[in-house]
Amino acid sequence: MKNYPSRPSISSSLSSDLSRREFLRTSAMAAALVGVAHPFHILRAQTGSPNEKLNIAAIGVAGIAKGVPAWINQHHRLAAICDVDEAHPFGSENIKIWHGEKGVPFFKDYRVMFDKMGKELDGVIISTPDHSHFGPTIAALQLGIATFTQKPLTQTIDQSRRLIKAAQETGLATQMGIQGHSKEAIRNMKEWIDAGLLGEIKEVHTWFFERGGGSDASGYPAPEPIPSTMAWDLWLGPTREREHSSEYYPTSKWRRWLDFGSSLFGDFGTHIIDGPFYCLDLPLPTRVQVHTPTLYKFTWPVTGKVTFDFPAGEKHPAIKLHWYGGEETKPLLPSFKDIDPDFDPLNYKPSFGAGAFIVGSKRIGVIHGLTCDNTFILPRSKMAELQSEIPPKTIPRVKGDHSMNFTDGIRDKSQQPCAHFGYSGRLTEVCLVGSIAVRLARPELVYDPVKGEFPGDDEATQLAKGFKPRQGWEGLA
Numbered sequence: 356m357k358n359y360p361s362r363p364s365i366s367s368s369l370s371s372d373l374s375r376r377e378f379l380r381t382s383a384m385a386a387a388l389v390g391v392a393h394p395f396h397i398l399r400a401q402t403g404s405p406n407e408k409l410n411i412a413a414i415g416v417a418g419i420a421k422g423v424p425a426w427i428n429q430h431h432r433l434a435a436i437c438d439v440d441e442a443h444p445f446g447s448e449n450i451k452i453w454h455g456e457k458g459v460p461f462f463k464d465y466r467v468m469f470d471k472m473g474k475e476l477d478g479v480i481i482s483t484p485d486h487s488h489f490g491p492t493i494a495a496l497q498l499g500i501a502t503f504t505q506k507p508l509t510q511t512i513d514q515s516r517r518l519i520k521a522a523q524e525t526g527l528a529t530q531m532g533i534q535g536h537s538k539e540a541i542r543n544m545k546e547w548i549d550a551g552l553l554g555e556i557k558e559v560h561t562w563f564f565e566r567g568g569g570s571d572a573s574g575y576p577a578p579e580p581i582p583s584t585m586a587w588d589l590w591l592g593p594t595r596e597r598e599h600s601s602e603y604y605p606t607s608k609w610r611r612w613l614d615f616g617s618s619l620f621g622d623f624g625t626h627i628i629d630g631p632f633y634c635l636d637l638p639l640p641t642r643v644q645v646h647t648p649t650l651y652k653f654t655w656p657v658t659g660k661v662t663f664d665f666p667a668g669e670k671h672p673a674i675k676l677h678w679y680g681g682e683e684t685k686p687l688l689p690s691f692k693d694i695d696p697d698f699d700p701l702n703y704k705p706s707f708g709a710g711a712f713i714v715g716s717k718r719i720g721v722i723h724g725l726t727c728d729n730t731f732i733l734p735r736s737k738m739a740e741l742q743s744e745i746p747p748k749t750i751p752r753v754k755g756d757h758s759m760n761f762t763d764g765i766r767d768k769s770q771q772p773c774a775h776f777g778y779s780g781r782l783t784e785v786c787l788v789g790s791i792a793v794r795l796a797r798p799e800l801v802y803d804p805v806k807g808e809f810p811g812d813d814e815a816t817q818l819a820k821g822f823k824p825r826q827g828w829e830g831l832a
Contacts, residue, residue: 418606435472436460497521528765533625535728541722558676565708572612643788645798661680695735787819
């Protein structure tokens with residue numbers, strides 16, 4: 356790509372002739388750090404030919420992101436890779452291949468990467484743990500770089516709202532990693548519901564059974580020496596100081612700890628609740644009830660059964676959405692046999708370890724699979740009779756996969772990716788309301804969707820607002 360406007364540095368290592376006060380006044384990060392309006396339009400990258408390859412960087416190249424550099428290289432140009440751990444089983448292989456053998460620039464600190472290469476980047480794919488999603492995402496947006504961030508978008512409600520605002524102000528392409536949102540199935544169900552095939556929507560049941568319960572940790576892990584390959588301070592990022600331990604990583608060990616993960620809601624709820632949230636155009640909830648509260652001090656409990664109250668929207672009346680998290684809740688979910696005696700889910704592929712029932716006055720819509728893999732209507736015996744009622748496909752379909760939808764949005768600024776932050780930030784907020792409820796083990800919490808607060812519950816509201824970042828990470832949490 357070419358014709359880039361000038362982008363200022365965000366390095367935390369300030370030169371001797373630039374004071375911190377001058378840095379805050381002149382840096383593109385000033386808007387994030389002190390909340391001052393910024394002329395984002397000056398920072399937007401200029402696109403060239405629709406067929407021209409984009410310069411994309413990858414922040415996080417291990418775990419679920421092990422295939423990201425290869426995907427970027429296949430479709431575009433891998434401009435840089437960034438990871439704090441050179442010895443991660445998958446990350447080290449990516450660093451060896453792309454940096455060691457192919458010469459792609461490698462960084463441990465995304466701030467340094469943006470300093471040195473920000474002017475060259477069209478987009479970035481961020482695949483870090485939940486607690487460090489916000490920092491590189493807001494930094495990229497401030498520098499005019501389109502951003503794909505894995506789910507959940509953020510770890511706090513306040514962070515999600517700030518990213519929504521930044522994305523709206525910049526007009527940059529944004530995407531959250533909920534692959535099901537790019538699929539045909541979710542659009543089919545929305546068209547069926549909008550056409551009235553299910554009748555008036557009564558309630559929703561969502562579930563994830565592919566994980567069992569467990570017990571809280573007895574304390575934080577015992578400190579271990581920091582390996583020479585691991586930048587522990589960078590891994591912690593803005594979150595609270597913790598002694599190093601390999602019990603926090605690699606892969607997804609961090610997900611179970613309160614400081615670093617976001618519960619089953621942040622992990623799988625973002626995939627599964629996406630279906631009904633999108634298909635029903637749900638507003639934000641006003642109340643959440645935890646039917647099986649369990650208070651843990653160090654780690655996330657399995658969520659159990661949780662109920663969200665959504666107020667009436669433009670298309671549907673007030674709706675209760677029930678969530679069943681963990682295999683222990685399986686007996687609580689209405690069974691397929693109760694709904695349709697002739698349907699046997701055991702003979703249906705893939706399995707029904709995750710999905711959603713959307714219960715209407717006429718029929719029940721089913722979205723099943725972890726990422727909205729398939730949709731149909733129960734009773735199945737009536738599907739043939741419904742063929743004449745199936746509406747035309749009016750919702751635009753995504754060409755290619757979820758990542759291609761993101762890069763297509765970079766090339767064509769008039770087409771925002773389907774899971775842009777304006778949508779996925781609100782979905783993340785729903786899931787974080789659930790996370791806060793199960794973290795505090797409150798049987799019930801009232802939520803103010805306008806203010807993003809829990810009236811009368813200061814502790815819950817503080818979790819919605821987030822924590823004070825460590826020194827040197829201000830504006831990145």
